[in-house]
Amino acid sequence: MTHTPAAHTAPASRTTASAEPRHPARTLVRRLVRSRSLLAAAPVALMTAVALTDLLTPDWLHVSPVMAAVPVLASVLLPLWATASLGCAALAVTAALQADAGQWGRPDSDVVLFSLFVVGLTSMAACCLRGRRERQLQQIRSVAETAQRALMHPLPHRIGSLALRGVYLPAESEARIGGDFYEALATPYGTRILVGDVRGKGLPAVGASAALLGAFRELAHQERSLTRVAERLDERARRQIAAVDGILEEGRTDGALFTERFATALLVEFPPGEPLARLVHCGHPEPFLVRAGRVHGVLPDRPGAPLGLGDLLETAPPVQTLPFGPGDRLLLYTDGFVEARDRHGRFLDLTARVEAHAGRPLEAMVAGLRRDLGRHVRGDLGDDAALVALERLPARPDAAPPGHRPAAP
Structure with a gap:
């Protein structure tokens, strides 16, 4: 299933995606x-x-x-x-x-x-x-809008052969920022995506999000292996845990607070010139793969520990390889989308909602999922919610194949 929305021809500049949050609080003010x-x-x-x-x-x-x-x-x-x-x-x-x-x-x-x-x-x-x-x-x-722009950059419309759309909805509409985060970077090893969710709320969660995003922006360009990026992020999360716990309970060394602070994360890599995606699950909800109008949950072969709890496992988080050709879509999200309840306590059926919008252009699909979430909870989110949708675009007819070099005159 291949869609060719107009946004696919947009340059890979970091402009705010139209499917990203349009400041619901500002709309409410109007x-x-x-x-x-x-x-x-x-x-x-x-x-x-x-x-x-x-x-x-x-x-x-x-x-x-x-x-x-x-x-x-x-x-x-x-x-x-x-x-x-x-x-x-x-x-x-x-x-x-x-x-x-x-x-x-x-x-x-x-x-x-x-x-x-x-x-x-x-x-x-x-x-x-x-x-x-x-x-x-x-x-x-x-101030909150400025902090959000500094903490979490707007997603580009396109990176290479990938079209991207994202949405971020904080639980506190006036806060604008919270513990969920995402980032998309073009690196020497391909396009790398990070979606995560810090346990907890308030300033400690925002600080942890900022630390992990800053570390990812640096590590994604330095580390060749996606597994190594996840390991370094886990080390950064543990240092953040130790720093916060030291501030909250100075002198306490029994580790009682250790398991109370962590972040789930999903790292995705799209190698250049290869029709595949590599995923590293760190305790995060599994993404959805949309292929030919069908929706599939991408369960991890062996899930890894959340960031900050990596030393509980003796092995490094495994890499999962997934075929990802033209027209395929990958939907990454945080638990705010799957744990959202309506007034009767019923969860949002995200799988059904993705299937309902699978045939629409990427931007329309993301906008529809955002509307479905808002209608389900009646504007009363209990947790932050973030979503990133990616689509592999068809190769341009005039594009040179990977590794091709023009002949010398």
């Missing part, structure tokens, strides 16, 4: 802005409804004190100047209603007006506080 524009008329509608009700009800029933809800509602929806204006308008309308009912100057009328004045001032103060918190949140989002 929706909230549109909602606020519709709700902006709510305080005015409430003030009008209270005034008409007070005018149309008998003299013994006065609903004008409900007018105090107008500045409160405005402080939630509108900026400071609008809150102040509606507070003053509510005070003026209430005074007019009191005068029309002959209540002006009475003690109960003075209490209502004074209460409305105090509520208006309090609403303005709350509006100022809300504005300050929104500005702080915007600054945090900006």
Whole structure:
């Protein structure tokens, strides 16, 4: 099954893939802005409804004190100047209603007006506080976006004969970054891919992700063997574990925290000029192979230990070789995609969803899987989720065969 989407002709530059995260929090902000524009008329509608009700009800029933809800509602929806204006308008309308009912100057009328004045001032103060918190949140989002770009580079659209698409969804929509990570590099030994998931959350998980990504970017160009890359990453993970454990429990040497910190990972290598892929499983969920519209789970011949626990096994992680020709696709993901539950506790059937999108272009398939995950959990992810899809493209007719050198003139 061969697809030729337009993105396949894109150069191998590190531009943000359109199937990668389009900042769901930013989309939510836009929706909230549109909602606020519709709700902006709510305080005015409430003030009008209270005034008409007070005018149309008998003299013994006065609903004008409900007018105090107008500045409160405005402080939630509108900026400071609008809150102040509606507070003053509510005070003026209430005074007019009191005068029309002959209540002006009475003690109960003075209490209502004074209460409305105090509520208006309090609403303005709350509006100022809300504005300050929104500005702080915007600054945090900006810092988080910068940190994500520095930590996890956007995937290129294409590396050699491989088309790539990726998506990353953090569990905390405002955090933008978490413990899942991926990277794709063109190296002297072919294209090398890393997908991983650090156990835990928070800053320790982000720090471990940054350490492993930095090590992979260096080792992928240095080590000829993919197994050796995995071994060196395991060493780096163990040093990270020792450093974090030393900080958390200084002086504790019984190793009780050792097994609580690790990272699952899957390393994939596509040698230049060979229609195959090499995989090293380090305790990570098995990828999917999509071939001729059929989806196959790529179970490891012998799974390796997660990064950070490699010394528990006496042997190095084995390399698995997989035929990977033109039109074949490989889907790498973290457990956030397979362990996502809906409100009834049911897991997402990722195999079925991949089969449903297998016939679509690569970019559309990844976008569809992302939508399926969001619909399944109703926007409430319990864990970070990352996915990388790769497709071997047909050889270009004008491309020279591997190892071919042009004749000297």
